Every structure is written in structure tokens, then in C-alpha cells.
Amino acid sequence: MKVLLIEDDDAIAGPLVDGLARYRMSVHRVSTGAAGLAELTTRHAEMVLLDLGLPDMDGIEVCRRLRRTDDTPLIMLTARGDEDDRVRGLELGADDYLAKPFSVRELVARMRAVGRRQANIERAATRVVRLGPLEIDRRTREARLHGVVLPLAPKEYDLLLRLAADPGTVVRRRDIMESVWTPHVFRRGKTLDFHVAALRRKLGDAAWIENRRGVGFRLVVPQA
Structure with missing residues (x-):
């Protein structure tokens, strides 16, 4: 696995690079956010x-x-104990978080879990899923409604793809968390509901995603 590590603390970065190398991971490290983006x-x-x-x-x-x-x-x-910071990052599209201090073994387990979830999402549907006027292309990671590309954030796209894998079927909240996010993160909070609400707005009609209270959600074509 090719890994980009964005970490300014040499005391953490050095042992981390060496530890991940023992798991056959190639790590490139930078020490600033600007360098990481570049x-x-x-x-x-x-x-x-x-x-x-x-x-x-x-x-x-x-x-x-x-x-x-x-x-x-x-x-x-993160060394921060503030749950708000972690949730904000996850809502912006991070796949998981790990609080310092942590072991390399735990980090590798988290990395592998994230990789498996990504693979499951990609296998969850054929290359193009069509549901009425909605079309989801997993090759380009784009969704179109009436031929217009929807401006979806990464997790909004993953959520839509998970629901579209079996349209009309109620997908349990826990199953959505396990396939799109990390389940231990969301024991509290409204992150899933936040993403459902955002996805409904971008679809232009809340009826696209039905809520079965206490159970989960399902994707359906709204009745004209």
C-alpha cells in the first residue's frame, strides 16, 4: 500500500514510517498541510x-x-479529545479517526478495515446503476439526475451507492455505518441523518430516501 503521511512531529512520524514498512507499506511523509495537498x-x-x-x-x-x-x-x-473535531472531520469525508497514542498494529487494522469497506462499496453495484431518472456511475463516482451531475461530497456518494445497491429495500442503519463509515464512531450523534438530509436536498425531493424510524432507510423513485 502506498501511504501519504501528513505529520509534523518527527518523534511520531519516524517510528510510524518504520513500523508501517514492516507491514510492506511504502510511506511518503510530509510535515505541513500545504505540502500534503500538493x-x-x-x-x-x-x-x-x-x-x-x-x-x-x-x-x-x-x-x-x-x-x-x-x-x-x-x-x-489526533491528540484532541474533542468529539466535535472528530465528527466535523468525518462529516467532511474522513473515513476513520485514531486518537494518539496508538500502536502501529491498531493503525494497520484500521487501514485494512477502511480498505475493505471501500472495496465492498465498489462491488455493491454494477458499473452503472439506473433508477428512474437517477443514474450512478461507479467508474467515475458520479451521480446524474435527469442527465445533470449532482454535486455530491464523497460520503454522500458512498451513501447513495449503498442504498442503490438494493433499491426499494430498507437498509439498516448499522449496515450503512459498517459499509460507509466506521461503526464505532457513530454510537452517538446524527452524522448519518446529516448526510441523508444533505443527499435529499441535492436530489431535490426528500421522497427519494424513505426513513423507517428506528430501522433504516431505503431508496425509491418518488411518485409523480
Whole structure:
């Protein structure tokens, strides 16, 4: 796995690079948010490890800018205990977070879990899914409604693709969390509901996504 590590602390970055190398991972490390964003425009990475406490800009802002153009799997590394910061990062498109201090073994397990979820999402549907006027192309990671591309954030697209994998069927909240996010993150909070609401707005009609209270959601074509 090719990994981009955005971490300014040498005492953390050095052992981390060496530890991941033992798991046959190739790690390129930069120490600022600006350098990390620049690297992703020229260098392919299969995973990004992002420290939230960077010297030039907040890691949350790095995540925000990255997700405007890139959907590389991303894990936040943070010493912060504030749940709001973690949830903000996850809502912006981070795939998981890991609080410092942590072991390399735990980090590798999280990275592999994120990789498996991404693979499951990609296998969940054929290349193009069509549901009435809605078309989802997993090759380009684009969704079109009446031929117009929807401006979906990465997690909004993943959520839509998960629901479209079996349209008309209620998908349990837990199943959505496990396939789109990390399940341990969302024991509290309204992140899933936040993304459903945002997706409904972009679809232009809340009837696209039905809520079965206490159970889950299903994707349906609204009745004319």
C-alpha cells in the first residue's frame, strides 16, 4: 500500500514510517498541510494519514480542501479529545479517526478495515446503476439526475451507492455505518441523518430516501 503521511512531529512520524514498512507499506511523509495537498496532485496514494495539529493549517481544513477534488481513503490522527473535531472531520469525508497514542498494529487494522469497506462499496453495484431518472456511475463516482451531475461530497456518494445497491429495500442503519463509515464512531450523534438530509436536498425531493424510524432507510423513485 502506498501511504501519504501528513505529520509534523518527527518523534511520531519516524517510528510510524518504520513500523508501517514492516507491514510492506511504502510511506511518503510530509510535515505541513500545504505540502500534503500538493503531493496529492502529483503523487498517487492509496491511503492518507492526516494529523489534525499541523503548523500551517488545521487538519480539518486540509481534509475539507482534499475532499473537494480527491476521494483517497483518509484516516485522521489526533491528540484532541474533542468529539466535535472528530465528527466535523468525518462529516467532511474522513473515513476513520485514531486518537494518539496508538500502536502501529491498531493503525494497520484500521487501514485494512477502511480498505475493505471501500472495496465492498465498489462491488455493491454494477458499473452503472439506473433508477428512474437517477443514474450512478461507479467508474467515475458520479451521480446524474435527469442527465445533470449532482454535486455530491464523497460520503454522500458512498451513501447513495449503498442504498442503490438494493433499491426499494430498507437498509439498516448499522449496515450503512459498517459499509460507509466506521461503526464505532457513530454510537452517538446524527452524522448519518446529516448526510441523508444533505443527499435529499441535492436530489431535490426528500421522497427519494424513505426513513423507517428506528430501522433504516431505503431508496425509491418518488411518485409523480
